Structures are given as structure tokens and as C-alpha cells.
Amino acid sequence: MKDIKKLVAGLLVLSSMSACMGETKEKLKKAKEGVSNSATLVNQARKFEDDVEKLKNAEPLTATQLKEWLPEKIDGLNRTGFKTGQAGMYNVKSIEGTFKDDGGKKKLRVNVVDGAGPTGSIMAASYSVANNMEMEEEDENKHKKNIEVDGIKARQTYWKKTNKTMLSFTYNGRFLVTVNATGLDPEETWELVDRLNLDDLADMAD
Numbered sequence: 357m358k359d360i361k362k363l364v365a366g367l368l369v370l371s372s373m374s375a376c377m378g379e380t381k382e383k384l385k386k387a388k389e390g391v392s393n394s395a396t397l398v399n400q401a402r403k404f405e406d407d408v409e410k411l412k413n414a415e416p417l418t419a420t421q422l423k424e425w426l427p428e429k430i431d432g433l434n435r436t437g438f439k440t441g442q443a444g445m446y447n448v449k450s451i452e453g454t455f456k457d458d459g460g461k462k463k464l465r466v467n468v469v470d471g472a473g474p475t476g477s478i479m480a481a482s483y484s485v486a487n488n489m490e491m492e493e494e495d496e497n498k499h500k501k502n503i504e505v506d507g508i509k510a511r512q513t514y515w516k517k518t519n520k521t522m523l524s525f526t527y528n529g530r531f532l533v534t535v536n537a538t539g540l541d542p543e544e545t546w547e548l549v550d551r552l553n554l555d556d557l558a559d560m561a562d
Contacts, residue, residue: 407484411477411530414561416470421560422451426466431551433457433464448476462539464548468557469532483526487511505546514542521545528558 419440428435433455440451448469455464471480487509492501500513510525521542523535531554537545 407481407529408477411471411480412474414472414477414530416449416472416476417557417560419449419451422449422468422470425553425557425560426451426453427551427553430455430464430548433462433548448473448479463537464540464545465536466552467534470561471526471530471532472561480526480530480532483524483532484509484529487525506550508549512542523549527554528561530561531557 422440423438426435426438434457436454436456438451438453441449448471450467450469452465452467455466456462469476469479471477471483487502490502494500497517498513498515500511503510503512508525508527510523513522514520519539519541521535521537521540521544523533523542523545525533527533533549533554535545535549537548540548
């Protein structure tokens with residue numbers, strides 16, 4: 357009987373030690389994660405400052421230059437209108453173009469903001485930081501995630517039932533691009549982005 361009691365007592369001690377070790381390991385794991393997260397935040401803060409510094413003294417493109425860049429047609433979708441200076445309240449240059457196919461089933465709205473200048477540089481850097489973070493969420497209506505396509509890190513949202521896609525990203529570290537597509541899934545929308553000739557826009561800024 358005494359041997360059984362000793363055995364039970366020993367098992368209880370071992371169990372207690374095991375629990376303590378488990379708690380210690382969990383605390384160490386959380387501490388490591390905390391350090392890792394802190395390091396990530398520091399790196400993001402440094403990148404933010406670097407991005408702002410590069411752009412704050414840059415000269416924004418003019419409305420005329422932005423209009424010259426905006427295409428008349430994108431892969432079967434004809435331009436139906438445009439607007440410039442829609443972000444003028446923030447003292448930044450911007451352009452918005454709307455496109456649709458002949459049947460009106462596929463529509464595209466492209467908005468580009470030039471991140472040059474004191475205010476624009478902060479906006480561009482903020483976009484860049486947000487799109488570099490890992491995130492994904494999904495429910496029965498939509499699927500949202502950060503994604504990288506052809507070197508572009510973007511926030512992608514797809515509304516399943518209505519077949520609508522929205523992309524937002526920073527191009528060439530300077531231009532804030534938002535694309536809203538109707539009747540187009542993410543893959544089709546990215547194909548149209550590829551035909552936007554954003555490299556030409558970047559070349560104009562050099």
C-alpha cells in the first residue's frame with residue numbers, strides 16, 4: 357500500500373513538473389513571437405521612413421502627363437470617361453479612368469495617385485506597408501488577402517456572388533493604384549492590369 361502511495365505521489369510530482377515545463381515553453385514561445393513581431397515592426401517603420409524620404413521632394417506628374425498615359429482601350433474594354441485631380445484635397449495628383457466592353461457586362465475603374473511630394477509620399481509608404489503584411493480572410497460572400505503577382509504586392513478582394521474584384525497596390529514604390537472590376541474574377545483583372553502599361557507611367561516619373 358505504501359509503495360502504491362509513493363508511486364502515485366511520484367506521478368503527481370512528475371505531472372506537476374511536466375505542466376510547469378509546458379507553461380515555461382509556452383511563455384518562451386510567446387516571448388520569441390513578441391521579439392519577432394517587434395523586429396518586424398521596426399523593419400516596417402524603417403522602410404516607411406525610407407520610402408517617405410525618397411518621395412517627399414519628388415515632383416508630381418502633371419494632369420496633362422497623367423491624361424497622356426491613361427489608355428483609350430484596355431483589351432476590348434473602351435474608355436468611357438476620366439477625371440483628374442480627384443485627390444486634390446490632399447494636394448496630390450491623381451487620375452481615374454472608367455472602361456467597359458460593348459455589352460456593358462465587364463467594367464473597370466482605374467484610379468492612380470502620384471505619391472510624390474510631402475503628402476503623397478506618406479500615402480504611398482502607408483500603402484506599401486499595409487500590402488507587405490500577411491493577411492487573409494474569407495466568408496461566403498468575399499475572399500480578401502494580400503498577394504504578390506509578378507512582383508507586385510497587393511490587397512486583393514473578390515466578391516464571389518457578384519463576380520467583382522478590387523486590387524490596391526503601390527507601383528514602383530510611388531504610384532497608388534486601385535482597380536475595381538465588375539464581371540471579372542481576380543485572374544482576369546490581373547491580366548488587364550498587365551495591359552495598363554504601368555511601366556510607361558514609371559518612366560514618365562524618372
